[in-house]
Amino acid sequence: MTKIRVYEYAKEKDMSSKEVIHILEKVGIPVNNHMSVMDETATKKVEEFVAKIKQGSAAVNQEKPKSQKQTVQHGAAKSMEQTNNNSTEEIQEKGQPSSRANQEPIKKNKQRSNNTFSKGRGGAKGRGNRKKNDRRSQNKEKQAPVLPKEITVSGPLSVGEFAKLLRKEASEVIRKLIPIGVMATINQEIDVDTMTLVAEEFGVTVIYKEEFDESNIEEIEEVDEKENLQERPPVVTIMGHVDHGKTTLLDKIRSTNVTSGEAGGITQHIGAYQVEISGKKITFLDTPGHAAFTTMRARGAEVTDITILVVAADDGVMPQTIEAINHAKAANVPIIVAVNKMDKLDANPDRIKQQLTEYGLVPEDWGGDTIFVPVSAINGEGMEDLLEMILLVSEVQELKANPDKRARGVVIEAELDKGRGAVATVLIQNGTLKVGDGIVAGNYFGKIRAMINDHGRRVKVAPPSMPVEILGLPDVPSAGDPFMVFDDEKKARAIADKRNQKQREEERGAKTRVTLDDLFKQIQEGEVKELNVIIKADVHGSAEAMRGSLEKIDIEGARVKIIHTAVGAITESDIILASASNAVIIGFNVRPEPNARATAEQEKVEIRLHRVIYKAIEEIEAAMKGLLDPEFEEKVVGTAEVRQIFKVSRVGTIAGCYVIDGKVVRDGKARLIRDGIVVHEGELDTLKRFKDDAKEVAQGYECGITLAGYNDMKEGDLIEVYVIEEVART
Numbered sequence: 001m002t003k004i005r006v007y008e009y010a011k012e013k014d015m016s017s018k019e020v021i022h023i024l025e026k027v028g029i030p031v032n033n034h035m036s037v038m039d040e041t042a043t044k045k046v047e048e049f050v051a052k053i054k055q056g057s058a059a060v061n062q063e064k065p066k067s068q069k070q071t072v073q074h075g076a077a078k079s080m081e082q083t084n085n086n087s088t089e090e091i092q093e094k095g096q097p098s099s100r101a102n103q104e105p106i107k108k109n110k111q112r113s114n115n116t117f118s119k120g121r122g123g124a125k126g127r128g129n130r131k132k133n134d135r136r137s138q139n140k141e142k143q144a145p146v147l148p149k150e151i152t153v154s155g156p157l158s159v160g161e162f163a164k165l166l167r168k169e170a171s172e173v174i175r176k177l178i179p180i181g182v183m184a185t186i187n188q189e190i191d192v193d194t195m196t197l198v199a200e201e202f203g204v205t206v207i208y209k210e211e212f213d214e215s216n217i218e219e220i221e222e223v224d225e226k227e228n229l230q231e232r233p234p235v236v237t238i239m240g241h242v243d244h245g246k247t248t249l250l251d252k253i254r255s256t257n258v259t260s261g262e263a264g265g266i267t268q269h270i271g272a273y274q275v276e277i278s279g280k281k282i283t284f285l286d287t288p289g290h291a292a293f294t295t296m297r298a299r300g301a302e303v304t305d306i307t308i309l310v311v312a313a314d315d316g317v318m319p320q321t322i323e324a325i326n327h328a329k330a331a332n333v334p335i336i337v338a339v340n341k342m343d344k345l346d347a348n349p350d351r352i353k354q355q356l357t358e359y360g361l362v363p364e365d366w367g368g369d370t371i372f373v374p375v376s377a378i379n380g381e382g383m384e385d386l387l388e389m390i391l392l393v394s395e396v397q398e399l400k401a402n403p404d405k406r407a408r409g410v411v412i413e414a415e416l417d418k419g420r421g422a423v424a425t426v427l428i429q430n431g432t433l434k435v436g437d438g439i440v441a442g443n444y445f446g447k448i449r450a451m452i453n454d455h456g457r458r459v460k461v462a463p464p465s466m467p468v469e470i471l472g473l474p475d476v477p478s479a480g481d482p483f484m485v486f487d488d489e490k491k492a493r494a495i496a497d498k499r500n501q502k503q504r505e506e507e508r509g510a511k512t513r514v515t516l517d518d519l520f521k522q523i524q525e526g527e528v529k530e531l532n533v534i535i536k537a538d539v540h541g542s543a544e545a546m547r548g549s550l551e552k553i554d555i556e557g558a559r560v561k562i563i564h565t566a567v568g569a570i571t572e573s574d575i576i577l578a579s580a581s582n583a584v585i586i587g588f589n590v591r592p593e594p595n596a597r598a599t600a601e602q603e604k605v606e607i608r609l610h611r612v613i614y615k616a617i618e619e620i621e622a623a624m625k626g627l628l629d630p631e632f633e634e635k636v637v638g639t640a641e642v643r644q645i646f647k648v649s650r651v652g653t654i655a656g657c658y659v660i661d662g663k664v665v666r667d668g669k670a671r672l673i674r675d676g677i678v679v680h681e682g683e684l685d686t687l688k689r690f691k692d693d694a695k696e697v698a699q700g701y702e703c704g705i706t707l708a709g710y711n712d713m714k715e716g717d718l719i720e721v722y723v724i725e726e727v728a729r730t
């Protein structure tokens with residue numbers, strides 16, 4: 001024999017190709033696969049190796065696990081190091097063709113299922129029992145459990161645990177491990193790749209599911225079997241512009257639709273309530289407005305199924321109407337338009353329809369798919385239609401939950417009550433909550449002492465979509481916090497502790513948000529495919545121009561998605577929307593309101609301010625290409641309010657100011673802001689304390705400021721002073 005392929009050689013020697021490849025590796029002649037050619041030297045070396053093994057001399061490195069659990073990595077390198085008597089035995093067995101054919105390993109496995117592979121092997125006793133064993137193993141084979149089609153693992157498992165999942169004996173697994181170069185005992189751990197290879201040999205698929213930390217209650221996914229799912233009531237939020245009638249509408253619905261049997265009962269404000277119509281329930285969140293809605297979303301709680309957009313028929317689409325539309329769209333929640341105040345003489349519902357088409361809400365009778373319901377929250381007109389429409393939309397959505405399992409949901413609101421302690425209103429999203437359940441809500445663990453429904457009655461159980469007030473938490477969670485029932489109290493306490501710790505870490509700044517500086521990296525890592533952007537501008541035209549240009553950007557498969565544009569200063573509500581939607585805010589000739597700036601810092605939302613449209617676009621493009629040049633960054637050092645204007649001939653206009661925040665520095669640049677809009681930007685000319693020139697003036701002091709080349713300051717204007725700082729690129 002001069003040259004022979006691996007598989008031919010293996011066949012000839014009654015070995016498997018894998019074994020031959022493995023030995024070739026060990027003798028220093030690695031080959032690629034079973035089709036590789038072995039020359040004379042190779043066959044000789046393999047033969048020598050097998051001979052040595054048969055004499056027992058290759059049985060080195062007797063396995064003595066140091067610890068009970070040891071992770072064994074799959075890989076050739078490892079296998080080389082781990083040459084031991086396991087491989088020896090595998091080969092010895094192969095020398096006896098009957099051993100494999102008659103399923104002997106099954107019996108043997110049973111015999112030593114609790115031993116390490118090296119123990120009790122190959123002794124006279126073992127051989128003597130072979131016949132009996134064969135018979136037993138045959139019997140056993142008949143009753144062999146059906147193998148699973150697939151198994152799910154979340155990380156390394158010990159051979160024993162893995163075998164159990166496969167419904168195989170551990171030694172069978174060990175046997176399959178050897179040819180792939182892994183020498184492991186029953187107690188040693190093997191990695192997922194190795195498990196996948198071994199399972200394949202048994203025709204079983206390994207599904208890897210990353211084990212996650214259960215303290216991320218928000219991310220615990222529980223799949224319900226279809227047959228366990230039942231219809232659940234829709235959860236509805238009412239949004240709209242100030243004074244368009246949200247509260248009146250909510251009150252009207254509640255007072256005219258109290259659940260049967262409860263009529264006349266005192267309804268209690270618990271943050272949400274349910275009404276019944278045509279035998280079906282609807283849950284309304286009792287906090288109108290998109291701020292509450294988006295604050296919850298910012299905390300990861302997707303509670304709302306349907307949004308009712310209230311627009312007053314005598315007024316029309318207003319800024320907050322648009323904001324509400326964008327908040328609902330960002331959350332992918334369907335909108336039903338309630339055209340309110342229809343009782344008013346000047347009500348003009350067609351105008352509302354016309355206006356809303358501009359925002360993509362086209363009424364059904366105009367060929368669109370948005371439901372418009374004319375109503376009057378005062379006299380109740382159209383109210384039933386509205387409720388029917390809610391039920392219709394919820395039917396289309398096929399809202400379902402499984403009432404027969406542990407409950408989970410969201411905290412709607414919570415407070416500390418003097419007499420009752422921490423009281424939280426929760427909305428059950430899935431499962432059924434019961435008195436006595438141990439729950440983690442936010443960062444706290446508690447046992448439910450009592451539950452009170454929206455009519456102030458004590459209840460023992462709360463099914464999906466039902467809001468209830470719960471007593472029994474040791475402290476007050478936040479609105480939007482998730483809650484979940486845990487059967488194991490010890491585990492639940494540990495989860496609550498961990499959540500607490502994580503929150504503290506987040507507060508220390510560990511929160512990750514998209515920023516232009518790391519956008520490119522996030523795009524490359526596949527974390528970001530769409531850059532969500534909110535545009536705030538001084539005039540409608542600029543906002544639209546910016547939207548048009550930004551939407552055209554498509555770089556490296558990532559695009560810009562404008563989730564909201566509006567005219568005016570950057571508000572807290574913009575920041576919350578950005579936070580909930582992982583967006584950046586571009587301000588064009590506008591500034592953030594003071595509390596918005598603070599919230600942005602807290603929420604780590606990035607605000608980029610510009611005065612030239614193309615610069616804003618260039619910046620986004622550069623960020624998406626990873627070419628952003630943040631070598632210089634603007635840092636606002638202080639803000640002064642103009643309290644008095646002095647016109648002095650030759651000098652020009654002096655603004656008598658009061659420093660309301662930070663400090664004003666003589667060398668800084670200044671921006672003059674009127675009602676949130678930047679009206680001038682330039683150099684600070686003079687800065688004086690009384691008659692003297694000052695280098696800087698701190699918060700709480702008065703000063704006189706002149707701006708270079710600009711005299712049109714007015715009382716009430718803000719002068720924002722900033723410096724340009726060099727920042728190191730990361």
Ligand SMILES: Nc1nc2c(ncn2[C@@H]2O[C@H](COP(=O)(O)OP(=O)(O)OP(=O)(O)O)[C@@H](O)[C@H]2O)c(=O)[nH]1
Pocket residue numbers: 240241242243244245246247248249288340341342343344375376377378379
């Ligand atoms: N004529 C008439 N007036 C209404 C109707 N709905 C509400 N109003 C009145 O409009 C005013 C504002 O209503 P609210 O319900 O407070 O409006 P809102 O949208 O909740 O307002 P905010 O809470 O300030 O955002 C009140 O004076 C109501 O009485 C209606 O259908 N017809």
